[in-house]
Amino acid sequence: MARTPRLDLDALLADRHTRIVVCCGSGGVGKTTTAAALALRAAEQGRKVVVLTIDPARRLAQSLGLTELDNVPRPVAGLADAAVPGGHLDAMMLDMKRTFDEVVLAHSTPEAAEQILANPFYQAVSSSFAGTQEYMAMEKLGQLRARADREGTWDLIVVDTPPSRSALDFLDAPKRLGSFLDGRFIRLIAAPARAGGRAGLKFLNVGIGLVSKTLTTVLGGEMLRDVQTFVNALDTMFGGFRERADLTYALLKQGGTAFVVVAAPERDALREAGYFVSRLQAEGMPLAGVVVNRMQPAPAPGLTAARARAAAEQLAEAGRPKAAAALTVHAAMADVAARHRNLVRRFTAGHPAIPVVEVASLAQDVHDVDGLREVGRRLAG
Amino acid sequence: MPPAPPPARADGFAGVRLHIVTGKGGTGKTTVAAALAVALANQGKRVLLAEVEGRQGISQTFDVPPLPTTETRVAGGANGGEVVGLAVDAKAALLEYLQLFYKLGRAGGVLEKFGAIDFATTIAPGVRDLLLIGRIYEASRRRLDNKHLRGSAPEDLAYDAIVLDAPPTGRIPRFLSVGEEVADLARMGPIHSQAGSITEVLHSGATRVHVVTLLEEMPVQETIDAVAELREMGMPVGAVVINQVRAWEEFEVAADLDENDRATGFTIHRPALADPLSPTELAEDLRSVGLDLPTGTAEALLAQVRDHTERVDLEVEQLAVLKDLGQPLVSVPFLVDGVDLNAVTEIAQILTSEGMVP
Numbered sequence A: 001m002a003r004t005p006r007l008d009l010d011a012l013l014a015d016r017h018t019r020i021v022v023c024c025g026s027g028g029v030g031k032t033t034t035a036a037a038l039a040l041r042a043a044e045q046g047r048k049v050v051v052l053t054i055d056p057a058r059r060l061a062q063s064l065g066l067t068e069l070d071n072v073p074r075p076v077a078g079l080a081d082a083a084v085p086g087g088h089l090d091a092m093m094l095d096m097k098r099t100f101d102e103v104v105l106a107h108s109t110p111e112a113a114e115q116i117l118a119n120p121f122y123q124a125v126s127s128s129f130a131g132t133q134e135y136m137a138m139e140k141l142g143q144l145r146a147r148a149d150r151e152g153t154w155d156l157i158v159v160d161t162p163p164s165r166s167a168l169d170f171l172d173a174p175k176r177l178g179s180f181l182d183g184r185f186i187r188l189i190a191a192p193a194r195a196g197g198r199a200g201l202k203f204l205n206v207g208i209g210l211v212s213k214t215l216t217t218v219l220g221g222e223m224l225r226d227v228q229t230f231v232n233a234l235d236t237m238f239g240g241f242r243e244r245a246d247l248t249y250a251l252l253k254q255g256g257t258a259f260v261v262v263a264a265p266e267r268d269a270l271r272e273a274g275y276f277v278s279r280l281q282a283e284g285m286p287l288a289g290v291v292v293n294r295m296q297p298a299p300a301p302g303l304t305a306a307r308a309r310a311a312a313e314q315l316a317e318a319g320r321p322k323a324a325a326a327l328t329v330h331a332a333m334a335d336v337a338a339r340h341r342n343l344v345r346r347f348t349a350g351h352p353a354i355p356v357v358e359v360a361s362l363a364q365d366v367h368d369v370d371g372l373r374e375v376g377r378r379l380a381g
Numbered sequence B: 001m002p003p004a005p006p007p008a009r010a011d012g013f014a015g016v017r018l019h020i021v022t023g024k025g026g027t028g029k030t031t032v033a034a035a036l037a038v039a040l041a042n043q044g045k046r047v048l049l050a051e052v053e054g055r056q057g058i059s060q061t062f063d064v065p066p067l068p069t070t071e072t073r074v075a076g077g078a079n080g081g082e083v084v085g086l087a088v089d090a091k092a093a094l095l096e097y098l099q100l101f102y103k104l105g106r107a108g109g110v111l112e113k114f115g116a117i118d119f120a121t122t123i124a125p126g127v128r129d130l131l132l133i134g135r136i137y138e139a140s141r142r143r144l145d146n147k148h149l150r151g152s153a154p155e156d157l158a159y160d161a162i163v164l165d166a167p168p169t170g171r172i173p174r175f176l177s178v179g180e181e182v183a184d185l186a187r188m189g190p191i192h193s194q195a196g197s198i199t200e201v202l203h204s205g206a207t208r209v210h211v212v213t214l215l216e217e218m219p220v221q222e223t224i225d226a227v228a229e230l231r232e233m234g235m236p237v238g239a240v241v242i243n244q245v246r247a248w249e250e251f252e253v254a255a256d257l258d259e260n261d262r263a264t265g266f267t268i269h270r271p272a273l274a275d276p277l278s279p280t281e282l283a284e285d286l287r288s289v290g291l292d293l294p295t296g297t298a299e300a301l302l303a304q305v306r307d308h309t310e311r312v313d314l315e316v317e318q319l320a321v322l323k324d325l326g327q328p329l330v331s332v333p334f335l336v337d338g339v340d341l342n343a344v345t346e347i348a349q350i351l352t353s354e355g356m357v358p
Helices: A009-014 A031-044 A058-063 A096-107 A110-118 A120-128 A132-151 A169-182 A184-190 A192-197 A202-219 A221-253 A267-282 A305-317 A321-350 A369-380 B029-041 B057-062 B090-102 B105-113 B116-123 B127-141 B172-176 B178-185 B190-202 B217-232 B259-264 B279-288 B297-323 B341-353
Strands: A020-024 A048-053 A088-093 A156-160 A257-263 A287-295 A356-360 B018-023 B046-051 B072-076 B082-087 B161-165 B207-213 B237-245 B329-333
Touching: A009 A031, A009 A287, A009 A369, A020 A031, A020 A221, A031 A048, A031 A058, A031 A088, A031 A156, A031 A257, A031 A287, A031 A369, A048 A132, A058 A369, A058 B217, A096 A110, A096 A120, A096 A132, A110 A120, A120 A132, A120 A221, A120 B178, A132 A156, A132 A169, A132 A221, A221 A257, A257 A267, A267 A287, A267 A321, A267 B057, A287 A321, A305 A321, A305 B279, A321 A356, A321 B279, A321 B297, A356 A369, B018 B029, B018 B172, B018 B217, B018 B237, B029 B046, B029 B057, B029 B072, B029 B082, B029 B161, B029 B207, B029 B237, B029 B341, B046 B057, B046 B127, B057 B072, B057 B082, B057 B341, B090 B116, B090 B127, B105 B116, B116 B127, B127 B161, B127 B172, B127 B178, B127 B190, B172 B178, B172 B217, B178 B190, B207 B217, B217 B237, B217 B297, B237 B297, B279 B297, B297 B329, B329 B341
Parallel strands: A020 A156, A020 A257, A048 A088, A048 A156, A257 A287, A287 A356, B018 B161, B018 B207, B046 B082, B046 B161, B207 B237, B237 B329
Antiparallel strands: B072 B082
């Protein structure tokens, strides 16, 4: 069997053609930490980097100097003295609502913007619509990229992706929004009287009447009116929305973008990673490879768990409890390490051409730039 | 704020019919939810185990084919109990709902064609979550004869208990407050009243939200935030289930225990510190039992013990933080072999002995 290629992240970060790195994966696998560690490593190797995090743990955010969610990139202090000159690192946390508001303000007249921002339906959509976070992450990525091109502020953007309900929601959400905005339902909702009143195919009229009646029955007239106001107010910016989503999507497909799928050595996380890999390949997205975090290290590979357990028993009987404890710990760790190896082996057997890098777990959580640097070292292998 | 009382042992949650299980991603909430359903089924109960995130976690956990949108038996329990699985699908729930309450068989098809169903299930704020919870609510009120409960007499219910594998901690407050949110948007009409009834059930004494965590900083922080938010919303919080506790009992030397630890049945085991033991001494001990290992092995083994001890100390620290919450704590050990169907059975027994079920 062919050996699985190793994912060489240092080469990826050193390649000046790499302009965007997208970290995706299921929740709880260390995706945000991986994104931050890669960004720091690239910056210390001389690149001008911005990292966009979605929902970082409080202490990780603090380690990057992000004390508030203000939707603006802030410089990260504490790069190593030995860092390659010229590099620097900015970090930001995504504020979904504020990003949405900015889009509205940028694409409508002040009067229209005011009307939209005050609409209860807009307020609900901008803070809770399933997919808004994904859409806004894409929007923000597009903005950062445009600024990088315009001002030369950054030559590498590292993006964390939202903890999606299902694989690659962040790729699907803009398309979903686009098809919704294009759909006839929105036109129907925007002007039901006009659509229904106009002469057309008879069955269509019946259909529209039925739909309008049902909507009014189920949603109630007032909510429907809120929706209509919202849709009409947004009407002018629909083009802008869809166009930008399409542009960002196209940007991701280009050379210069690299997707890194992050996983942990657990059955569910690796299964999810498998979905991500297949979806990215199906969409023609440039996949760099898979990072498997939290691998149990296996020191003293020559000493099997079974042998260690037998020896521990003998030592305990011989009144050597400390040596016995050391071997008991080893046996348990060796079992976990073996399970992790098996899970990764099964994954690579199913995806033989995908580069993989395994990252040993840290005994402590990451709280500062030094911790991120250590994670970066391990990611580089 | 007065200091939280020390956590009591979980009392079995005798009057609870709806168990909502949340937790940070990667903490094993699906496994814990499945194990809780099995534990209840082993008491002869008919249990509905529902998931709402389209992951097919239930079928994978029970090693059965992917679940359809209808309720499907996935496991049997002792004394005639059973676990029925349900992967709630918002679209199917909406069409069922329209059929059930409005007899809109034909309108359903037309709505679908116009993209209205997609609109409601993916884009309209809150509606998707409301449909998902609404489907659970419907199942909780259904009787064995397929009619729905009127009033509050708990007679001949289709399910004795419902376990919901809910969205992760980051999304749970919003998910559970969707009733209020939607009631605000739809200020009258059937959706408004339906949303109100759901809110009422969620806040009742027959509901508990359990939070699954690991003894690591990030999940513990999320647990604390989630519990605070849930309390503020007036949601009844149940147990904090601590999963994958690494302090195995085989490391005989226990850390100092106080009465609280005993009350919660919580024992932290720490390996006998190999501190005063030098690599040379360890190598000698190893040789005495016939283990002649390459140079450096003893150092590596001692480093491994230090790493593990550091991790256990971190767990002790995080445990102290969780105790301050004042919720019942339930611990599930780290399973070296990972999670399969046998592990679910094993965890179900542990949950039973830890007081998660009556």
